[in-house]
Amino acid sequence: MATLKQHNFYFLLAGLLFLLLAIPLLRDLTGKNYQHISEFTFSIFLLIGIWSLYKAPHIFLFGVVLTIIGITGNLLAIFTEVFFFVLLSLSCYIIFLLLSISLAIRQVVLANTIDFNSLVGGICIYLLLGVIWGLLYVMVNVLIPGSFNISTSESAFEQLQDFIYFSFVTLATLGYGDIVPLSATARALSIIEAVFGQFYIAILVAGLVAAYITKRMPSQKCSS
Numbered sequence: 001m002a003t004l005k006q007h008n009f010y011f012l013l014a015g016l017l018f019l020l021l022a023i024p025l026l027r028d029l030t031g032k033n034y035q036h037i038s039e040f041t042f043s044i045f046l047l048i049g050i051w052s053l054y055k056a057p058h059i060f061l062f063g064v065v066l067t068i069i070g071i072t073g074n075l076l077a078i079f080t081e082v083f084f085f086v087l088l089s090l091s092c093y094i095i096f097l098l099l100s101i102s103l104a105i106r107q108v109v110l111a112n113t114i115d116f117n118s119l120v121g122g123i124c125i126y127l128l129l130g131v132i133w134g135l136l137y138v139m140v141n142v143l144i145p146g147s148f149n150i151s152t153s154e155s156a157f158e159q160l161q162d163f164i165y166f167s168f169v170t171l172a173t174l175g176y177g178d179i180v181p182l183s184a185t186a187r188a189l190s191i192i193e194a195v196f197g198q199f200y201i202a203i204l205v206a207g208l209v210a211a212y213i214t215k216r217m218p219s220q221k222c223s224s
Helices: 002-006 008-030 037-053 057-080 083-108 116-143 157-171 184-223
Strands: none
Touching (some): 008 116, 008 157, 037 057, 157 184
């Protein structure tokens, strides 16, 4: 259990990498767009990501409840196509990821010591921001149809991979231009994400790396 607590962010990073890589790789290898496969992958990501909340029992329990409600709402949305279940599922997923970020910030930013798990936590926060904004873009496109120049024939979660791609392109300020925000709300979210992404890399990540290197230097001098 002690090892699990010391490496709790590894589980979340594994889930994030699974979410970001599994579906695109599977589609490229098979040449098929499997129906609802994004929903399944995202559910797997949440189940893996729950372990990142292990250090805070109350938040961990709340995360389990949110995951169950989100997955249940997702399944109901698939079989009933009811608009409410789509919003319920998206809301639960976003709240869960915000919980993960709040815990990560508490462990990483407010920690007395910086170790490699803290650096992994900093990476997770950045990736979580991209996923959260991707979900927000999905929600905006559901509530305000035509907010993006993207096909509306797919379900909300079938569009998730496209919006996560757009989110990270925006977060890194790459701006390829293949997906474009059209509504005022979508454009405002894009601006906020781009600015936030730059400040995060420049301030938090750079500070974490500097603190980690500074911490290791004395130990290396003593060993030499």
